[in-house]
Amino acid sequence: EVRLVESGGGLVQPGGSLRLSCAASGFTFNRYAMGWFRQAPGKGREGVAHINTFGSFQFADSVNGRFTISLDNAKNTLYLQMNSLKPEDTAMYFCAATARLAYNYLPPLNAVAYNYWGQGTQVTVSS
Numbered sequence: 001e002v003r004l005v006e007s008g009g010g011l012v013q014p015g016g017s018l019r020l021s022c023a024a025s026g027f028t029f030n031r032y033a034m035g036w037f038r039q040a041p042g043k044g045r046e047g048v049a050h051i052n053t054f055g056s057f058q059f060a061d062s063v064n065g066r067f068t069i070s071l072d073n074a075k076n077t078l079y080l081q082m083n084s085l086k087p088e089d090t091a092m093y094f095c096a097a098t099a100r101l102a103y104n105y106l107p108p109l110n111a112v113a114y115n116y117w118g119q120g121t122q123v124t125v126s127s
Helices: none
Strands: 003-007 010-012 018-025 032-039 046-052 057-059 067-072 077-082 091-099 121-125
Touching: 003 091, 018 032, 018 091, 018 121, 032 067, 032 077, 046 067, 046 077, 057 067
Parallel strands: 010 121
Antiparallel strands: 003 018, 018 077, 032 046, 032 091, 046 057, 067 077, 091 121
16 A cells, blocks of 8 residues: 655745655555645645656746755655745645656646645745
């Protein structure tokens, strides 16, 4: 059974930084993508960033230049480094994964493209 567990969320002031981690277990796939999505109260789930096992990645325009994503294949752990945080970044952040991908394929940065989900970690940006 695939399990994704997020950590690293919290309260931070505007302009601050946080690093989210997502540990995957039960993962036996060798071609997969993992990503971060977020959902603010009253809003839909939006893609933040994702990366595949070949290192191809994509960011949402709203976070490009402020966030970085990395994947430790050996540890099956995904990271999201968030810098210059803004109040509008406040949301529940979810880790997601999808597997059995074609060579160097990166799916759309869309929740429907992902099969496995974590429970989420809250990020609050406020002074």
